Amino acid sequence: MTQTSTRFPAMLANLNMLLSRYGESMMWLARYMERIENLARLLEVTEAFVRNPDGSPGWDSILQINSDEERYAAIYPLPATEENILAFYITESANPTSIRAMAHMVRENARSARPLISTEMWMQLNVFTRSMMELSTPDIRRNGLSGLCNRLKQDCQTHFGVTEGTLYRDQAWLFYLLGKYLERSDQITRLIDIRYHTLLPGGETSGSQMDITQWGSVLRSAAAYHAFRRLQPVTTTPANVVGFLLKNEGFPRSLMLNLRQVDNTLNALSTHYNLRHQCSPLQERIINLRATLEDQTAEDIISRGLHEYMTYIQDQLAALQAEVSVTFWPAAPVMTREETLTPQ
């Protein structure tokens, strides 16, 4: 056996050999878990705080956030009802963005990556995903939606905690982080996007009471409400909220912070695992994306079109994900230069 006390595991050539399929599974495992947590937040906040003009919960907004209107209409009749939207997002197997479908994806990825993840991670995911896949409408009614959402958030957070505490820090961990930060970046733009129609270019919407409540709900669904209050004690303006969610350096779900984490993660892959060649085009994308964020104030972004900018970010993130796939798990792998030159 080889020596064990080396600072960077990758310094041992043998350990620089994460299977592509494992990288992919780790990345999607993190993305789906992050997505489930976000959906739980969104459902909870919508039920409690988001209101239509007539005072009923504004369930339609969730469909908009997730760009799910078409998918929904294909399965359920319009107009959307609370009951159907909840079924669509919780138990509907035909909807890939439902809790059940995502739990299934988590399970498949966890099973694939099971040789790598810790036993504690597997055990928690095994129990969690099984119970989510067995979830029925009566279960939801019995405990109430907020009961379910709380449980989902707790289970997701337990997963992230167990992972942080037990997963070995090698390439698998870095791909896991990459997935997690990419997903958070994407989610925050979708959350902001929910209110874009109240912010027309030129910013002529008023800071009406209704508007403020709705921005408050956006903050709450990102678990940002109290952090925001600490920083912005006087006014809740759309620009303040947008600025906080996009550009704050300390808030764990802000776009800025997560793009920086994506960059850091790629950097770790590049330097510790000798993947400079693969990582540098990806890092370039992130640097450009960060620049667009750093160069504009929230007011600039709103006046130039918040929705357009959010869409731009989402497209860039999707392109980055696609490039990660092509780079690290290509359909037709190529011989690396090193391997073609060195005979076995």
Place this chain on the structure above:
Amino acid sequence: MNRPVLQSPSPAPVSTSPASAAPASGASAKSAAGMFAAYDTPDFFCELMNRTDVLPPSLQTVRDRLAGFDLAELRHRTNTAEAQLYRLGITFTVYSDREAIDRILPFDMIPRVLTAAEWDHIDRGVQQRVKALNLFLRDIYHERHVLRDGIIPAGLVLNNPNYCEAMVGVRVPGDVYVHINGTDLIRDRSGRFMVLEDNARTPSGVSYVIENRHMMLRLMPDLASGMPLRSVEEYGLKLHQTLCEVAPEGVSDPQVVLFSPGIYNSAYFEHVFLAREMGVPLVEGRDLIVENHRVYMRTVAGLRPVHSIYRRLNDEFLDPLAFNPDSMLGVPGLVEAYRRGNVTLANALGTGVADDKAVYAYMPRLIRYYLGEDPILDSVQTNICAEEEGLAYTLANMDKLVIKPVGESGGYGLLIGSQATQTELDEFRAKLLEDPSNYISQPVIDLSVSPTLCPSGVEARHVDLRPFALTGHNTWVLPGGLSRVALRKGSLVVNSSQGGGSKDTWVMAR
């Protein structure tokens, strides 16, 4: 150094069961009733109770401690164990039409105990058998002395569906074909060990041997405490070492992988378990690629060479170019890379001919032929229905025999004559006459029993034993093995697919 105590002191250890305070053996004649009060083993050899001579001290201790257990307590611990197995995902997957169901292998908390002397016998017997299997395989794929010398009918070997033409003339490292072997053993009425079957293809179950032990030590510490148990922890290390030893010549630091059909395979848990124990990647077909007759795995850094493959797929799925062209699980070009000696497969291709139920009948003769020794482990008398005499005997004694199709495993398609109805016998006779060469028959062996927790109390249930042997430079037998137990009363079929469970197998160091 003083450290502030912020937490309340840890709670007292969970109360130990009465068993931990059980009196030393000898003073326990009365308590031995207890849990076993209603235990009855007419006619069969009981692994724990009715040994003819004086009970070895280790067994006496286990028996005395067990007798002190309360049935309710044992049931409670069993439920805890099974819940843990389920949570841990130590499961096999059963597919119905619509869904995949994860099942645990039912776990019985009463261990099966083997004395040091019994184990020594098994250990030597298994080693001898594996040696003979490897010599036989080398011979039939090269010189074929054994066929020319008329020890075994050439047709039985060369026309066997598991005989692999692609292996003819191919040298394998160390002349090892069967690197991982599972030998199914049973005990007759007198307690004599007999080989029921060799498993020389991809024997499974070793993960349960190790996980059962973990479960046992967690949940029955009071039963195991102080017992001289031989450890089963080494298996992963030894397996890795074996696969390194048989890597292609000239490779100094071989890359070993475990090749699994993937997450939908019912034994996926075991594949994960073994890959982790060895510390090697678990790969699927899509992770491997062959270029210039060399095998590579696809990593995030590009292609990396692979040298030794512990494959858990049957021959026909390994390579769509060589065998089944429809197989989506395999790797195109793998077999040619293997034939050229650029990669090692464990087990080798074409080992199925050696563990065939018809070839089994000749094993005692093969052992004598290759090793010049008498078999250490007995075989079950076997009638080969492909031979006139064997068929006639089988037809005349159907109600007393077990008749097995030679190609099947997992306890499928066999007939136990003594338990069959007249209609079943008639139907089977027709099948037998239609294709006699597909069947062998053996007398019913009264499998030994072991006390087992059943719904109505502790009762006798039939058990078998599958020790696992690894062969690289040498052969090593894991001290233990899978004890499968037929949970249905009176049943002789221990397979997990047929309602079997398992027990921890304790091999005593002294």
